[in-house]
Amino acid sequence: MELKYTYFYCPKDVESRYELLVFDGNNHPFLPLTEHYHDCIGRIGKSSAISYLQCLLPFFSWLDEYSNYQGERVKWDCTPQAIRVAIEEYLMNEMACKVRQKDLFRFVNRSNKSPITVSRFLSALKSFYKSLIYLKQYPYANPLIDSHAILNEYEQTEGVREGKPRMPKVAGTEDAITHRRLTDSYFKLINEEWQPEIIGDIHLPYQVYQAGKKVNWSLREMVIARMLFETGARASEVIELTIGDYRSRKSFQEASTFNKGSHGKRVKFLRFSKDTVKLLMRYINLDRKQYDELQRHFDTLPNEAPIFLTEIGTPFTYEAWYYHWDKAMKECEMKLNPHKTRHWFVTSRLRAIYQTSNTEAEVKQKKNELIKYIKWKDEETLKVYEHYFDEESHRKAHDGMLESMAEKEKAYLEQKKSRQKKKPSLTVLENNFDDMEVDDEIKELLDGLE
Incomplete structure (x- = not known):
């Protein structure tokens, strides 16, 4: 399917209330997705907002070309029923999912042909309608929310006092709720419990650094890659660091940064190696300086200045950085999502x-x-x-047990062979108890054995 919806960032010399514009298949500005993106960046990070947008663009392209509800194309502002029919068809035909009806909602099961973005797509679509309802541009209830599930859960969580709401947990007067909350989504993805990827290859960072060298990463990309592996941070938490973030910590090996959901507030710190510190300072005072409009070095830069710059002097972005990362991974045939550096850490x-x-x-x-x-x-x-x-x-303990069993089996077989070579002989010793003083009861027993 050809992707017809796309987006562009606002040029630096153009004044606009939008930093990004989405365009439809006719190259006209498409404000619903544009408004959704800008509503998202007020609640989540820009990288997450872009990730949502990238999941939605193919769906909106598909809606215009292939959707069908009662003989007509489905538009984004149709009724929830029409939207749900279109989503179900898209999940089955474009994402190779199996969808089945359950009561008044749908179970969605990924197949081995389904992309890994199914969950993100559904989350993005739910977020889209949440934004448009909030902005009073969609007049119906959110098509991605199962209102019946919310109602049922409310009824099931009634407190011990008849007709009264549950007391708070700290009150200690209510029995604990042991059941797991069922998602309020109309499309419920099953067998999709999140599991972090465990990456145990101790050489992974150095493989990535070598991949970067092959595609001529600049010092900027190398510093960011090292910081990802050494700090366990998300890519945006490193890329969007400022000079003030670095100065705010007492240690020269640390920098303050934001966290997912902190809305830009610096709530945690990152710690990296002395070697990375040297590379970082070299980048700031040499590479970065040549792109800074005032040619400033570390000591003269203001706190609000971004650490990482593009070649035209603008703040470096996740999208611009990812181009370099993706190029290195493809060159070396490595399938490595940047977030896996966090799991590795x-x-x-x-x-x-x-x-x-x-x-x-x-x-x-x-x-x-x-x-x-x-x-x-x-x-x-x-x-x-x-x-x-x-x-x-x-595994280690089990391998030890298996090795021990193998050694004992070998010893047993060797001992068995040794016994077979010697013919067993029975020696009878005749004892004379005539000269010994033996207790009468014992003597009687010995006599009985003859």
Whole structure:
């Protein structure tokens, strides 16, 4: 399917309320997606907003060309029923999913031909209608939300007091809710529980650095790649660093940055190696300086200045950086999403924790420090990584047991061969108890054995 919807960033010399414009198949500005993008960046990061947009463009292109509801093309502002029919058809025909009806909603199952973006597509579409409803441009309820599921859950969570709402958890008067909340989505993706990717190759960073050298990465791309592997940060959290973020920390090996959902507020810090510090300062004072409009070095740059610049002196963006990353990965035939650097970091840190800790208390303390550093909202995330190490420990212990069994089997067979060579002989010893003083009961027993 040809992608007809596209987007462009606003040129630097043009004043506009939009930093990005989406265009439809006729090259006309398409404001619904444009408005959605700008509404998103007020709630989530720009990289996430772009990711949503990239998932939606093919769907809107498909709507104009192939959708059908009661003999007519489906438009984005049609009724929820028409939108749902179109989405279901798109999931089955374009994303190779299996969709089946369940009560008043739909179960969606990915096949081996389905792209990995199915979940993101559904989330993006739900977000789109949420934005357009908020902006009063879509007059119906969100087609991606199952209102019946919300109603049923509300009815099931009634408190112990008849006709009264549940007391808060801290009150301690209500039984705990043990059932898992069912998603309110109309299209419920099954067998799709998120699992972080465990990457255990200790040489992965150096393979990436070599890939970058092959496609002539500049010092800027190399510094960013090193910081991703050394800090466990998301790409946008590194790319959008400012000079002030670096100056705000006492240690020259650290920088403050934002977190997912913090709306730009600096709520965590990144820590990197001394070698990366040297490369970073070299970039700022040499490479960056030549693109800075005032040719400033680190000491004279203002705090609000971005650390990373494009060749035309504008702030470096995730999209511009990803071009260089993707080029290196394709050149070396590596299928490596940038976010996997974060998984690699967590896996490596956990391995080091288990290798260097002497007690369970020490392991627990270091894991809590890692959770705080990464800024995970849900501590349960770490358990998936720990499960990986539990399996590794089991493999090592099991291999040890198997080796021990093999050695014992070999010893047994050798001993058996040795016994077969010697003919067994029975020696009878005749004992004379006449000269010994023997207890009467024992003597009687011995006599009975003759």
